[in-house]
Amino acid sequence: MIKLDDIDYKLIEALERDGKQSIKQLAEGVNLSITPVHERIKKLEASGVINKYTAVIDYNKLGKTLVVYCQVTLNSHQEEPFKAFEAYINTLDDVVEANYIAGTYDLLLKILLKDMNEYQEFVLRKLSKLSIISNIQSSFVIKNIKDLKSKVL
Structure with a gap:
């Protein structure tokens, strides 16, 4: 440090x-x-304390008004399926954040979409394609009350 x-x-x-x-x-x-x-x-x-400079985008102004958090459970915890999942998730532009988590689920995905119809298409055509996924639990943001991209402690 x-x-x-x-x-x-x-x-x-x-x-x-x-x-x-x-x-x-x-x-x-x-x-x-x-x-x-x-x-x-x-x-x-x-x-590496400052590792890049970036713009903070207002996705609402780009028509991405639906923020979805998907908790994903994988049916395999072996290295190869994890690598394949990571590689695939990194190709999906709608997924803006993906984290392995501890607890009931294996991953937490933050997804930005236009609306519920686009969400349904995303799940059916993109997430459901992966046989490694055994369960998806989604939560939808109603209102953002605090959004810190990063914060110095």
């Missing part, structure tokens, strides 16, 4: 809020000159 100080955390939080800020803006926010702030950011990038 990399050792960070308060200024590093302030820079990370500022970049989480707005990754397009200039080095000058970031420097003003932490009361340092441009050069040390630039060096700190490069250190955070080189160490």
Whole structure:
């Protein structure tokens, strides 16, 4: 684990809020000159603390208004079926997040779709194609009340 100080955390939080800020803006926010702030950011990038910059998309504006969490149970827990499942899930653009989880289910998928009809098609034509899946339990988001893409502890 990399050792960070308060200024590093302030820079990370500022970049989480707005990754397009200039080095000058970031420097003003932490009361340092441009050069040390630039060096700190490069250190955070080189160490992997900051591993990429990305845009936060409002999927509602793109017509993806249905957020579905699918809990998936696999009927096999061997390496090859897991690899095949991972490879297939990574081809599905509607699946924006996939996590192995502990408990009753093996995986938790976050899926963004247009509506319930698209969900039905997704399950029938995409998820159900996999013979490794033994059970799918879906939950639908009614209203998002908090959405942190990441948060420094």
